[in-house]
Amino acid sequence: MTFERKDVSKLGSDWNDTLVWYAKAVGKLQERPLASRTSWRFLAAMHGFNEELWSAHGYYSSGEALPSQSDKARFWDQCQHQSWYFLPWHRGYLASFEAIVRSAVVELGGPADWALPYWNYFDPDSRSVPPAFLQKTMPDGSPNHLYVEARYGDGEGNFIILPEDISLNALKDHAFVGGNTGGHPGFGGPETEFWHGKGVNGHLEFDPHNTVHGLVGGTADPAHPTNRAAYGLMSTPATAALDPIFWLHHANIDRLWEVWRKRDPQNLDPDQETWLKGPVDRKFIVPDADGEGITFTAAQMLDTTAAPLNYTYQDTSDPLAGSTRKKVRLTGLRLLSDAPMVNFLENKSAGGQVATELLGANASTIKLAGGVSQTRVTLDKASADKVNNSFESVKLLSATPREPDRVFLNLENIRGKNDAAVFYVYVNVPDGDKPQDHPENKVGVLSLFGVSDASKTDSPHGGAGITQVFEITGIVDNLHLDENQLSDTLQVQFVPRNTIKPEHDITVERVSVFRESL
Incomplete structure (x- = not known):
């Protein structure tokens, strides 16, 4: 049966x-x-x-x-x-x-x-x-x-x-x-x-x-x-x-x-x-x-x-009506993010080898508590230029264009004592503005389910904590739409969704940015 x-x-x-x-x-x-x-x-x-x-x-x-x-x-x-x-x-x-x-x-x-x-x-x-x-x-x-x-x-x-x-x-x-x-x-x-x-x-x-x-x-x-x-x-x-x-x-x-x-x-x-x-x-x-x-x-x-x-x-139908991951929009044409794109923008459909490179990281461990916490990631100019150039290649629509780089924000080795903690994560919110007023800059939600045991130094894995990765390619895309480029720093903000106390000892050991390219 x-x-x-x-x-x-x-x-x-x-x-x-x-x-x-x-x-x-x-x-x-x-x-x-x-x-x-x-x-x-x-x-x-x-x-x-x-x-x-x-x-x-x-x-x-x-x-x-x-x-x-x-x-x-x-x-x-x-x-x-x-x-x-x-x-x-x-x-x-x-x-x-x-x-x-x-x-x-x-x-x-x-x-x-x-x-x-x-x-x-x-x-x-x-x-x-x-x-x-x-x-x-x-x-x-x-x-x-x-x-x-x-x-x-x-x-x-x-x-x-x-x-x-x-x-x-x-x-x-x-x-x-x-x-x-x-x-x-x-x-x-x-x-x-x-x-x-x-x-x-x-x-x-x-x-x-x-x-x-x-x-x-x-x-x-x-x-x-x-x-x-x-x-x-x-x-x-x-x-x-x-x-x-x-x-x-x-x-x-x-x-x-x-x-x-x-x-x-x-x-x-x-x-x-x-x-x-x-x-x-x-x-x-x-x-x-x-x-x-x-x-x-x-x-x-x-x-x-x-x-x-x-x-x-009962239902395994597609709730997203066939849309794929957020694709880069071609500057000037302003195609919808989830609209069908030319073949070279499909996600690794040609099966090439993916290269991953560190663009930069923040200076020190950051502690997350009850208010908005933030840090700045310093980016290597030469590596950031590679990302910018990959977006420029899309704009040129050459005979053999390649997929632009994908860019990822890494929250590494998160440790703490509150498994119920949830944060909204934002990138590059304009100075002085409230993150909540800029949903276009929200990269995702950080939930710390399992963090307590992952933080224990006597655990089988040595207390390394958990790591969360968010794709921020769309935000980099928006920079190019506004005729800007990925610059030398990236501001990252954490807004608590529920009650967070200093005693929870929630820390992010490193905030880093990586790029992926074929």
Whole structure:
């Protein structure tokens, strides 16, 4: 049987049958002991487990029986972040969870074709967490297992994802795999081995994935920012999967992978054996509905309609009507950014080798706090001239023009203690103006989901933090439209979206600018 995952906002009433059975099944899984492979907490610990945080939130009691060391080593703390395995690992994880919940639904007398719904927060009518997740009781007065106390949003009871918080720009990328050297991070992330978090976020991972995590989880107590237990479950990888909304969020991220794959023939998954067969140092493993361990690879995650997945999505149509990444506009002709362009502007369609070069960086580490923070990036004149010349070659429309350089802003080695922190990032806002008054200079949203663990010096990855990459080619394009050029400095500003305190110790070790060229 092939199961259909449907848009939660299209299922009818707030308490439709799909969510009623989901709530009941969650309750049943929560009754099972932590050591059971099909229990709610065991499944959540596969994404991440932190004894201190789980205890603070009431999900683990000291002395409670834990799984065997073998099960912990094989199943727990598997989630793949800042990695090209981010999408295939979460797909297998989601499928395991769905099968276990469906089994519980059937055991409770529910439909055998139950499937996990997805939350499409890009729909203007579905920007808030679905109402069924915000009520303490179900319609019959029984406890609602979709509700959790540790879900704080903006701290005032609001869980709305604003249009300016997220985008579908990742769908415009053609390359799945990115790099770690300052250029494009890729739709799916950089090439790694088994990777439990730190480094460069792939495009879909940082937008919208990370931002939704931070804005839904939030924090309950901004006055005491060093208390990690005050952050919502969704804010931190080690607790995120304990919140039932996590699974609907990830169903939507998984759906967007299908949208990306279908919307353009250039959008291809990796064909390297190291991706298809998975990491060699630790295999991906999930329990089936009976608790039996099943290993899987990325190659088995490519056809959702075939075993072991067997599902489709209600809607995988192209929400961007065929537009591609923001292309350079030809000065004088002023073509629309997303309009079809001449062939030489297509994204690396000729398959040439990409060169990445550092244009410049700021002078020192910058600390981000409650107000607008800013820094200036000093650019090497000779390198900046290469970028300017590449744009000039487009204007000439010669017989053999090449694609102009792509320009990227890198926020390197971000560290801190607030996983829920979200910032709007702007470049080259006119002096004295408010960044919010210049949406054309906004380069994206920075969300720090996972930053706490990535900042720990005793972590497996040494506390290097996370890195965020934004493409700013469009802003450089606008400079040329105004008959300006990339000059010797670039001003970067950070505007907090939610409550940020100095005690959060959020720092960006280096802000740099790179160019990519064929």
